[in-house]
Amino acid sequence: MADLTFVRHEMVPEQAPPATSVGPRGWLRENLFSSPLNAILTLLSLGLIWWVLSHALPWIVLSSWTASSLGECREQIAAAHGEGTTGACWAVIRERYLQLLFGFYPSDLYWRPLLAFGLALLALAPVLFTALPRRLLWLSAAAPFVVPWLLWGGSVWVPVCVALGFGLGLAALRVVSAAAGGLAGVIAAGVVPVLWWLFLAWVAAGLLQAILPFGITPVESRAFGGFMLSITIGLVAITLSLPIGIVLALGRQSNLLIIKAICVGFIEFIRGVPLITLLFVASLLLNYFMPPGTNFDIILRVIIMVTLFASAYMAEVIRGGLAALPRGQYEAADALGLDYWKAQRLIVMPQALKISIPGIVSTFIGVFKDTTLVSIIGLLDPLGFSNSIRANAEWNGVVWELYGFIAALFFVFCFSMSRYSMYLERKLRTENR
Amino acid sequence: MKNPVFLGALTVASLVAGAAAAATLDDVKSRGKLNCGTNTGLVGFAAPDANGDWQGFDVALCRAVAAAVLGDQSAVEFVPTTGKTRFTALASGEIDILARNTTWTFSRDVDLKFTFVGVNYYDGQGFIVPKSLGVSSAKELDGATVCIQTGTTTELNLADFFRVNNISYEPVPIETSAEAQQQYLAGACDAYTTDASGLAATRATFEDPTAHVILPEIISKEPLGPLVRHGDDDWADVVRWTLNALIAAEEYGVTSANIDELVANPTSNPEINRLLGTEGDLGAMLGLPADWAVKAIKAGGNYGELFEKYIGQSTPIGLARGLNAQWTEGGLLYAPPFR
The missing domain is CATH 3.40.190.10 (Periplasmic binding protein-like II)
Structure with a gap:
């Protein structure tokens, strides 16, 4: 009996995959041409991309960088690339980019806003990235006083005295709590610094300046403009709106009637009014409410309004995060015997904030972009400045180049914020998937 | 206001x-x-x-x-x-x-x-039109689309002028003069109206200023x-x-x-x-x-x-x-x- 059974003794050598499923061809087939419909869509998309690029690229590349007016731009482009070519006039950006970035800020002091924003980023870093050494947090505490001093200049004693107010508040909290109980301590901690700032801080700063003069050239708010203005407003509104928003969100959930009513009223009022209305109030109406002759800085007014606006939205975003937490988390915190603040700090907020990250960051991005609305009340942000630049006879008629430059810069800022939020979400992804 | x-x-x-x-x-x-x-x-x-x-x-x-x-x-x-x-x-x-x-x-x-x-x-309000439109007087603008900045006195003057001359027009509201220039050049409107000084400045920015004419009528006192x-x-x-x-x-x-x-x-x-x-x-x-x-x-x-x-x-x-x-x-x- 012939033994017909076949037993393979060695492994079949691995075969190369079919040529249609590897390499660039396989990738194309799998990702772009996997079905007739996808193939058609791919071709259509390629056609669209080609159409856009074939119109935009020549315009971007066949451009003039050296002209001193729009007319000269056109002549240069016609001379270099033939009559009838339309190209970008990037010369306007070359001549005016410093204005679009810094506004009317004195050019020999450009280092100050640069240093201030660098410092602000450095101060935010330990808050944003927990891997950094904790000692940097001291810098974060100092930045709110150093950054405005660098931007506006003046006597060094003003920020020192303002900072002293917080120290006084802390001291009042300690002393009064020990002497007259917790609630009195909290009230004293609120009242003492306000009294200090309203009446004594300026006198003290003036005295100290007289005794030990030290200051840098003051720069008026009118000189602020361009991206510097947007970043100043955006940075302050973003950093302040988160804590204020958290407080408002907690207040809205509070059992204390008055606190709850105030928070709900504030949030609903601010959310019910367009930002542009608040800006008009800041720039026009406040002038009438204040005694004549008072000079309440216009940028400060705008910053306050934008911050309030952002805080109201932030409060609702965070309330969404709070609402998403299961009831059990609150009860677990109670079961552990934690008091209200400890429960919020250790259990509720870390989870609620994590849930809210996408909403928080999109509020940030929205606030940053909303800063362009200040051009309507006559502040020269990048958009306002593009209008002023066009008002020069040389550059009248330049539109796309200026808007393109501004859009590119805004994109850089907003895209990095968005990437940071994705990083944060990945880092905080602790639950099982 | x-x-x-x-x-x-x-x-x-x-x-x-x-x-x-x-x-x-x-x-x-x-x-x-x-x-x-x-x-x-x-x-x-x-x-x-x-x-x-x-x-x-x-x-x-x-x-x-x-x-x-x-x-x-x-x-x-x-x-x-x-x-x-x-x-x-x-x-x-x-x-x-x-x-x-x-x-x-x-x-x-x-x-x-x-x-x-x-x-x-x-100053006074005037009109600019492309030469190809073949119009030599604002009174011939019957039925034209007109780019106009909203919220200004020019808007009211325009309405008055067309009513007095008993002709019709279609307004194209725009916000800024830069937008107006773009709209006008893109052909979104037949005519653009604003103060004559503004029209002259606008025309100076065009690639071919000679292809546009500022009509002789000045329809308002400014x-x-x-x-x-x-x-x-x-x-x-x-x-x-x-x-x-x-x-x-x-x-x-x-x-x-x-x-x-x-x-x-x-x-x-x-x-x-x-x-x-x-x-x-x-x-x-x-x-x-x-x-x-x-x-x-x-x-x-x-x-x-x-x-x-x-x-x-x-x-x-x-x-x-x-x-x-x-x-x-x-x-x-x-x-x-x-x-």
Whole structure:
């Protein structure tokens, strides 16, 4: 009996995959041409991309960088690339980019806003990235006083005295709590610094300046403009709106009637009014409410309004995060015997904030972009400045180049914020998937 | 600006502000700076140059006032204002003078409680159309689409003009002049209407200006002038006579080039001598130094020099003097005597 059974003794050598499923061809087939419909869509998309690029690229590349007016731009482009070519006039950006970035800020002091924003980023870093050494947090505490001093200049004693107010508040909290109980301590901690700032801080700063003069050239708010203005407003509104928003969100959930009513009223009022209305109030109406002759800085007014606006939205975003937490988390915190603040700090907020990250960051991005609305009340942000630049006879008629430059810069800022939020979400992804 | 409640509030508030800050001249002197409300950007009239210095025809007037009052034409704080913020900025005292191509109208003068101190540019609303449209008069624009800036007097003038001539049009509302230029060039409207000075500036930016014509009809009166708050006549006098000094200087042939010569060697014309302070004490009557007008004229030149420098035939805007010529040359500029 012939033994017909076949037993393979060695492994079949691995075969190369079919040529249609590897390499660039396989990738194309799998990702772009996997079905007739996808193939058609791919071709259509390629056609669209080609159409856009074939119109935009020549315009971007066949451009003039050296002209001193729009007319000269056109002549240069016609001379270099033939009559009838339309190209970008990037010369306007070359001549005016410093204005679009810094506004009317004195050019020999450009280092100050640069240093201030660098410092602000450095101060935010330990808050944003927990891997950094904790000692940097001291810098974060100092930045709110150093950054405005660098931007506006003046006597060094003003920020020192303002900072002293917080120290006084802390001291009042300690002393009064020990002497007259917790609630009195909290009230004293609120009242003492306000009294200090309203009446004594300026006198003290003036005295100290007289005794030990030290200051840098003051720069008026009118000189602020361009991206510097947007970043100043955006940075302050973003950093302040988160804590204020958290407080408002907690207040809205509070059992204390008055606190709850105030928070709900504030949030609903601010959310019910367009930002542009608040800006008009800041720039026009406040002038009438204040005694004549008072000079309440216009940028400060705008910053306050934008911050309030952002805080109201932030409060609702965070309330969404709070609402998403299961009831059990609150009860677990109670079961552990934690008091209200400890429960919020250790259990509720870390989870609620994590849930809210996408909403928080999109509020940030929205606030940053909303800063362009200040051009309507006559502040020269990048958009306002593009209008002023066009008002020069040389550059009248330049539109796309200026808007393109501004859009590119805004994109850089907003895209990095968005990437940071994705990083944060990945880092905080602790639950099982 | 049509809301009566708002206007009422503005009026009350401006009364309060006006009464409280009466002595603007003293304020300016003690501050050492003139706060001048200007346009955020209008070709030929106000724009920041590459160094961040404001330049333009309206701006030059503020510099002249600063030179007359403070002796330094650079002692001006320019406050860019928009069409919406300009009147409150003036009424609330944020600015001392508004030189922002503002049309002198009855309601602004009377109801809003401002004092227009004169006219530094006589403008009027016109139309620009592509030559290919084949239109030679605005009355032939029946059924045309017209690009128009919303919320301005030009919108109302346009409606009046078409109603009077019993023809129809379709408005294309736009927000800024830059948008208007783009829309017009893209063919979104057959005609674009705004002040004639703006049309000239717009046409100058086109790749082929000769393909567009500005129609001969001027359908409105737009006397543009500087204004101050009601109730401070001393300050209004200072601004009014600074403007008059610039105009009179052109009439008498006093220019920034020959003014030093004329001051050093007074002429036999007493009017010029009084203007330049070498005779009489006109400056003291205003509360200013005797050479106030000399400083004002030296700041940028007389009216004609300023016109030529910023908006005249030698600039890309290329406006003719037209109504803005001296009365001796068929225009409307007529400075009262310096006596």
